[in-house]
Amino acid sequence: MLLDFALPAHDRKLIPEGRLSGPMPWVIAIMLFLTLLVAAGGLTLAEAARQGGQDFARQVTVQIIESDPAQRAAQRAAVTRTLRKLDSIAEVKPVPDAQVRALLEPWLGTGVIDADVPVPALVDVRFASVPTAETIEIMHMMGGTDIQAARLFQRRVALDALLGGIVGFIVAAFVIITVGGRFAAVEPGLLSGAHFPYYGWAVLALIPLAVMALAMLMARMTVISALKRML
Amino acid sequence: MDSLCPVMPFVPFIALMQSVVEFDNVGLRYGAGVETLTDLSFTLYPGSFHFLTGASGAGKTSLLKLLYLAHRPSRGAIRMFGHDASTLPRDCLPGLRRRIGVVFQDFRLVPHLSTFDNIALPLRIAGVQEKDLRGTVAEMLAWIGLTERADARPATLSGGEQQRVAIARAVIGRPEMLVADEPTGNVDPEMARRLLQLFASLNKLGTTVVVATHDIHLLQEIEGAQMMRLDKGRLSDPTGSLRHPPRPLVLEN
Ligand SMILES: Nc1ncnc2c1ncn2[C@@H]1O[C@H](COP(=O)(O)OP(=O)(O)OP(=O)(O)O)[C@@H](O)[C@H]1O
Ligand SMILES: [Mg+2]
Numbered sequence: 389m390l391l392d393f394a395l396p397a398h399d400r401k402l403i404p405e406g407r408l409s410g411p412m413p414w415v416i417a418i419m420l421f422l423t424l425l426v427a428a429g430g431l432t433l434a435e436a437a438r439q440g441g442q443d444f445a446r447q448v449t450v451q452i453i454e455s456d457p458a459q460r461a462a463q464r465a466a467v468t469r470t471l472r473k474l475d476s477i478a479e480v481k482p483v484p485d486a487q488v489r490a491l492l493e494p495w496l497g498t499g500v501i502d503a504d505v506p507v508p509a510l511v512d513v514r515f516a517s518v519p520t521a522e523t524i525e526i527m528h529m530m531g532g533t534d535i536q537a538a539r540l541f542q543r544r545v546a547l548d549a550l551l552g553g554i555v556g557f558i559v560a561a562f563v564i565i566t567v568g569g570r571f572a573a574v575e576p577g578l579l580s581g582a583h584f585p586y587y588g589w590a591v592l593a594l595i596p597l598a599v600m601a602l603a604m605l606m607a608r609m610t611v612i613s614a615l616k617r618m619l
Numbered sequence: 620m621d622s623l624c625p626v627m628p629f630v631p632f633i634a635l636m637q638s639v640v641e642f643d644n645v646g647l648r649y650g651a652g653v654e655t656l657t658d659l660s661f662t663l664y665p666g667s668f669h670f671l672t673g674a675s676g677a678g679k680t681s682l683l684k685l686l687y688l689a690h691r692p693s694r695g696a697i698r699m700f701g702h703d704a705s706t707l708p709r710d711c712l713p714g715l716r717r718r719i720g721v722v723f724q725d726f727r728l729v730p731h732l733s734t735f736d737n738i739a740l741p742l743r744i745a746g747v748q749e750k751d752l753r754g755t756v757a758e759m760l761a762w763i764g765l766t767e768r769a770d771a772r773p774a775t776l777s778g779g780e781q782q783r784v785a786i787a788r789a790v791i792g793r794p795e796m797l798v799a800d801e802p803t804g805n806v807d808p809e810m811a812r813r814l815l816q817l818f819a820s821l822n823k824l825g826t827t828v829v830v831a832t833h834d835i836h837l838l839q840e841i842e843g844a845q846m847m848r849l850d851k852g853r854l855s856d857p858t859g860s861l862r863h864p865p866r867p868l869v870l871e872n
């Protein structure tokens with residue numbers, strides 16, 4: 389049990405030594421797995437914020453696979469229009485067909501792709517970046533307090549962490565359900581005690597929230613320590 | 620917070636013509652080199668308009684940085700809005716900065732915010748309610764001719780458009796002092812006059828304006844404007860009106 393390691397040697401004897409069994413290891417393993425993942429993400433963010441200046445280049449490319457060229461063009465236009473309306477998206481740029489062909493040529497050979505060969509339509513989407521050191525400095529020069537700047541950054545990081553937490557939770561849930569099912573099917577006798585309990589889900593659901601709090605705290609500390617270096 | 624920020628002792632003589640800023644033998648040194656600014660002593664009064672000129676590298680931006688509290692002086696004293704800005708605790712500075720509008724030489728717009736949000740930033744920092752700031756910001760957008768670009772991000776604006784946004788942001792909160800670093804460098808003469816008019820109308824409401832510029836033609840645009848000239852970090856004063864101790868008739872020129 390986790391408690392064993394946290395107690396000094398002479399105290400350990402007060403509590404019966406146990407094996408790693410029952411649902412606890414599951415919970416802890418998944419907890420650590422998720423925590424480490426998100427902490428790594430948080431550290432990366434904090435480092436990027438500390439180094440400052442450069443924005444986070446956050447871009448994805450939407451791919452539309454549709455063999456009818458007219459349909460494809462229409463869908464690309466619709467996707468572009470819809471995405472441009474969103475606040476959290478900074479830039480939407482449909483990639484011209486000629487450029488997509490040029491991208492594919494090294495793989496398929498020159499001259500192989502003509503107008504008849506269906507190529508996917510691509511749309512580059514750039515997300516609005518999180519506030520950076522530059523933003524914080526500007527706010528500072530305009531009379532923003534350290535707390536105001538920290539809060540702004542915290543909120544952004546919290547949203548990111550929550551999103552990461554939810555994704556992590558879904559992946560973990562998938563693993564628990566499938567892997568758990570396999571174990572039960574293969575050797576019912578061996579690990580009969582090790583099933584994932586219902587209350588475990590509640591514990592797991594709390595983790596993204598805890599991680600979000602941790603990420604917010606880190607963001608706050610990063611911003612405030614950066615600001616303390618300014619007048 | 621303001622109650623914890625020490626105010627200079629009350630001196631009846633000074634109170635007669637409360638200054639906005641007083642520099643007393645101020646020097647600024649970056650690192651270990653020679654002084655970039657040396658022996659600066661002058662006083663700025665409410666409602667005065669100043670052009671700061673001087674060769675490139677003379678120290679104009681450095682002087683403005685002292686004015687908008689980005690640096691503390693290496694020596695001497697700066698008194699601002701009745702506080703000793705050279706020794707004021709760090710926590711007291713945001714309160715003073717909110718009373719100063721700044722147009723930075725390199726604009727410093729927030730890259731991920733729209734034109735509207737960039738202009739609204741000082742009001743939001745000051746805690747103005749959304750419903751109260753919409754109209755003001757829209758009016759300002761119209762004045763600088765960028766109503767159609769309200770949702771655009773700075774990267775998609777031209778240099779001149781960015782400059783107009785930077786100016787709108789600096790004046791939107793009706794600051795008591797406006798500090799502008801080469802604010803008309805990227806716009807055509809027509810727009811330069813228009814922007815200067817914005818400064819002038821703010822000035823008429825009592826704002827002290829300091830504009831650093833290479834463009835001496837601007838001086839003719841503002842009646843009663845005074846010139847401060849920096850020469851290798853020293854202030855020369857062609858009109859003699861800025862010398863310490865202050866004279867109450869400065870505004871009448
Ligand atoms: N952060 C800094 N660290 C060290 N030296 C600096 C710094 N900022 C400015 N200087 C130096 O101080 C001097 C004055 O610079 P400043 O930017 O104040 O000039 P300026 O009059 O605004 O010039 P310009 O007209 O080109 O904008 C220059 O020699 C410059 O190299
Ligand atoms: Mg300069």
